[in-house]
Amino acid sequence: GAVVxxxxxxxxxxxxxxxxxxxxxxDFQATTMFWYRQFPKKSLMLMATSNEGSKATYEQGVEKDxxxxxxxxxxLSTLTVTSAHxxxxxxxxxxxxxxGGLGSEQYFGPGTRLTVT
Amino acid sequence: DAKTTQPxxxxxxxxxxxxxxxxxxxxxxxxxxxxYRQIHSQGPQYIIHGLKNNETNEMASLIITEDRKSSTLxxxxxxxxDTAVYYCIVSPNFGNEKxxxxxxxxLTIIP
Numbered sequence: 452g453a454v455v456x457x458x459x460x461x462x463x464x465x466x467x468x469x470x471x472x473x474x475x476x477x478d479f480q481a482t483t484m485f486w487y488r489q490f491p492k493k494s495l496m497l498m499a500t501s502n503e504g505s506k507a508t509y510e511q512g513v514e515k516d517x518x519x520x521x522x523x524x525x526x527l528s529t530l531t532v533t534s535a536h537x538x539x540x541x542x543x544x545x546x547x548x549x550x551g552g553l554g555s556e557q558y559f560g561p562g563t564r565l566t567v568t
Numbered sequence: 569d570a571k572t573t574q575p576x577x578x579x580x581x582x583x584x585x586x587x588x589x590x591x592x593x594x595x596x597x598x599x600x601x602x603x604y605r606q607i608h609s610q611g612p613q614y615i616i617h618g619l620k621n622n623e624t625n626e627m628a629s630l631i632i633t634e635d636r637k638s639s640t641l642x643x644x645x646x647x648x649x650d651t652a653v654y655y656c657i658v659s660p661n662f663g664n665e666k667x668x669x670x671x672x673x674x675l676t677i678i679p
Contacts, residue, residue: 455611457611485666485667494655494671494672495606495669497666497668497669542609546611546612546667556602556614559611559614561611562610562611
């Protein structure tokens, strides 16, 4: 199947700083990518839908000014956690669909574990 | 809110078939049934999806009831590497539709 990568895989930052997470589709172009957050022993919660060339669509309760999403190209979306706090510590996962694939399945990145100290 | 109901956990002996049920009684006519799994600390992995006919691929089989209100994912010969959380999701097949994850079933393969 198609490959989605994320960078970094792990990051530790101090409270109040900003962290950028990259999501790349390696062998296909994705006009839409999705960002999820997962707390320990919990399910994935969709944060926002990232649209290439336009503004992201955020889910209810997700602060758009805190979680900045940029989808500047068909293979790259970035999530920036601004002014991070310990409660932002979580596992962040992106996904994308390969429009040239056989089905409509989405492919997920390996995730980024953020720890805010 | 997730539109599916799955058992919280299941065990299966290594080498046996693992049958994971999912109820989706409010599924709409244009919604497919998707199955993903998540191995600890990794991103979810696509397994299979279907509309109303049974489907089979190299990973698993999907059996959907005639009324489409429930389905079963079958891993024919479970291995220890199949230990994961399995998510059943219903969604239109528009490709860019967002996926809503429920709590899933934690499947443990017993040696």
